[in-house]
Each structure stands twice: as structure tokens, then as C-alpha cells.
Amino acid sequence: MKAPRQLLPRSATPAPAIIVHEARAVPLLCQGAVMDGWRDQHTVCPTCGAFFDGLAWTWSLPTSYALQRTCPACRRLSEKRPAGRLILEGPMTSEQQHTIDALLQRRADRELQIHPMERIMEVRDQPGRIIVTTTSAMLARGLYVAVATTYKGTLQIYYDAQADCLNMHWTKWRDCCGLLRRRASLSNSHIG
Structure with a gap:
């Protein structure tokens, strides 16, 4: 039978060791x-x-x-060398594109306050398509999560090792916003 584990008071627990590395080449x-x-x-x-x-x-x-x-x-901004690329594609009205652009900008602004290396490099709006390039793959993934949580859709991911860039292609094939509005109106009609 094992002896019961003795709990130490918080002040008695050893502090984690801090390892300092010399500069490497x-x-x-x-x-x-x-x-x-x-x-x-x-x-x-x-x-x-x-x-x-x-x-x-x-x-x-x-x-x-x-x-x-x-x-x-x-450096990535000046070299125009993104670490993440998110392509959002599907039947979108210009109003939906503006809504998605605002969603992406809010998410990027929130991330930038905490993580200085995570920035949007460029957002290109085309009919039925939004292309977002970022300075980090993590931001591209976070932007995808923000869009997918709201609008659903399918995702394809591939990493281009030569360009050091994570490419994410999100596709929405139907009007998810209209579907959500219809679902909400049906649930509201049952309440009253």
C-alpha cells in the first residue's frame, strides 16, 4: 500500500528552475x-x-x-511573405462580405492586443470570395474558427513548406445566414 501523498503549503513548494540559453547561431x-x-x-x-x-x-x-x-x-509584412492564408469562398452577398470582414477585423484586433506577432497583412474582397493573409498561422486558424463558428462550412488545409505558409480554404455552399434566420423565426413562433 502506498503512503499518502503529503501536501506542502504553497510557500514550501520549490520554484521552477529558470534555464537561460546563450545566443545560438x-x-x-x-x-x-x-x-x-x-x-x-x-x-x-x-x-x-x-x-x-x-x-x-x-x-x-x-x-x-x-x-x-x-x-x-x-519583416513578413515588408517582404510580403505571409505565414497564413485563409480563403473564404461561397455564395455571399456584399452585405455578408462586409459582415465577415468586420468579424475578421474584430478577431484580429483582439489577438493583436495579446500577441504582437499575429497581424492581418491584407484582406482582398472579390465577388463570392475573401482572401486574408496573416503574419502567423495561428491567427489564420483563429480567423477560420471565428467564421466557421458563425457560418459553418467545410475546410481544406495544406501547408506549403517551401513558402512557409499554412493555407486554409473554407467553403460555404448554401446560405447559412438565411438558414439560421429561418430556424430562429421558427423557434420564436413556438414561444409565443
């Missing part, structure tokens, strides 16, 4: 954005003002001795 992949080859602690992007604290890019205020180096998101 090998390329690092950081959420789809290639770094400069090593992680510089206390780096600020001169373009957007994002601050790298040695672990992640944040919007916090940099220290006075921060290095000036372009962040991966700004």
Missing part, C-alpha cells in the same frame, strides 16, 4: 516567423514598437538598453 522558428538566428534579450522593433523580453514579443514598455531589431511580423 542556428535559425529559430517562432510561430511561423523566422528569427534573426538567435534570441536577443531586450529587443524592441523600431517599426511597430513590440518588445522581445527574451521569451516572447509583447507590447510592454522596453527597457532603456533594448536593442533595435525588426520583429518577425514586420
Whole structure:
């Protein structure tokens, strides 16, 4: 029979070890954005003002001795090299396209407040199609989830290793908005 596990008070639990790595000369992949080859602690992007604290890019205020180096998101923007591409396709009216554009922008703005490396690069509206390019694959996936939760549809995903880009193709074959409105009106008519 095992002895009962002894619970330690919170102050008695050992603190996790912090491991500090020296700068390396090998390329690092950081959420789809290639770094400069090593992680510089206390780096600020001169373009957007994002601050790298040695672990992640944040919007916090940099220290006075921060290095000036372009962040991966700004580099992707300047090179026009997206890490995520979301293609939304199906029968959409211009009003529905504007609604979806607003939904995508709200989701991207929310993500940008927390994650400085996740930005929309470009949104192209075409009849029945919206093409969104992003600086991170995670943002493209988050935008897909926002649209799929609201409008349903089918998704195809493929990764282009040569371009280092996650491609997502979402298709809506029927008027889901009309279907949802009809369903809501039917449920409301049974209430009264």
C-alpha cells in the first residue's frame, strides 16, 4: 500500500528552475516567423514598437538598453511573405462580405492586443470570395474558427513548406445566414 501523498503549503513548494540559453547561431522558428538566428534579450522593433523580453514579443514598455531589431511580423509584412492564408469562398452577398470582414477585423484586433506577432497583412474582397493573409498561422486558424463558428462550412488545409505558409480554404455552399434566420423565426413562433 502506498503512503499518502503529503501536501506542502504553497510557500514550501520549490520554484521552477529558470534555464537561460546563450545566443545560438542556428535559425529559430517562432510561430511561423523566422528569427534573426538567435534570441536577443531586450529587443524592441523600431517599426511597430513590440518588445522581445527574451521569451516572447509583447507590447510592454522596453527597457532603456533594448536593442533595435525588426520583429518577425514586420519583416513578413515588408517582404510580403505571409505565414497564413485563409480563403473564404461561397455564395455571399456584399452585405455578408462586409459582415465577415468586420468579424475578421474584430478577431484580429483582439489577438493583436495579446500577441504582437499575429497581424492581418491584407484582406482582398472579390465577388463570392475573401482572401486574408496573416503574419502567423495561428491567427489564420483563429480567423477560420471565428467564421466557421458563425457560418459553418467545410475546410481544406495544406501547408506549403517551401513558402512557409499554412493555407486554409473554407467553403460555404448554401446560405447559412438565411438558414439560421429561418430556424430562429421558427423557434420564436413556438414561444409565443
